[in-house]
Amino acid sequence: MSTPLLSLYRRITRWPAGHWLFSRAICFKAPYFATIAPRFVALAPGRCEVRIHDRRRVHNHIGTVHAIALCNLAELAAGVMTDASLPASMRWIPKGMTVEYLKKAKGTLHGVATPDRALVESDTGYDLPVTVVVTDAGGDAVFRASIAMWVSPRK
Template sequence: MEYNNTLNRNLAKVQKMPAFLQNWLRDYSIGKFVKFVGTAGIHFEKMTCHEVVITLPNKTKVQNHIGQIHAAATTLLAETATGMVVGMNIPDNKLPLMKNLSVKFIKRSQGQQKAVATLTEQQISQIRETDKGDVSVAVKITDETEEEVIVAEMNWAWVLKK
């Protein structure tokens, strides 16, 4: 059974909609809440408490001067995937915050990019059970050739809401 917080409850509502609407509705509602994600056109393929998989098509609005996905858009993809997997686990009385990010570009990307962010059972317990803390969230960013294009370290913190 998945952890129950606002994000999970909203995603459960989407799952009750007709199948042909679910992907669009999930992308639209998250993009409406996190506007930059919506502007970039990130697609949410899988969202669970253990793993989030998202993609970013290589469209003009996110391209750099050589027609590839811009470095800032690639970084957004990594930040969004890791933030969402934390968001799938964080209780409603806590606020997630990006604490630190590090991105090293290792290969020129080709076409669409994909991010896969994961949490361990231990990290999930830590997020759910401690009032304040931080975790380094694993994320892998690949392109259409399925090769990794960046090495990223995303460190997310959380605090109790005031």
């Protein structure tokens, strides 16, 4: 199975600077995510990996990556993973998010989004929980989110 988004990712990332270009294309479609300057690292059905660098523009008052920047990273990774994994007859929208701040977020951060259950075709809508874990360069989890996606048939 390959969605239009997943096909685009596979095609573009074969080019030099393809991951950068794909990341820019996503931020063009959803401009608010450009505030964290994400870089997509991997995308496959059921998995999306996104990296952000520790830059002053994502800092809070104590010099670590701001909580909302982490939330943006989580929502971006979860949304792109969901879009790249759903059957063509289905659509999605985030419905809610629960987050845990596990330790100070510093350095390059790596977010991985995975669904908590299979994405399936359905005649009715359903809740799809997606887990996003963000780790630092040392591999320690600094943030975890559970994002409730509402998945429903396209009308």
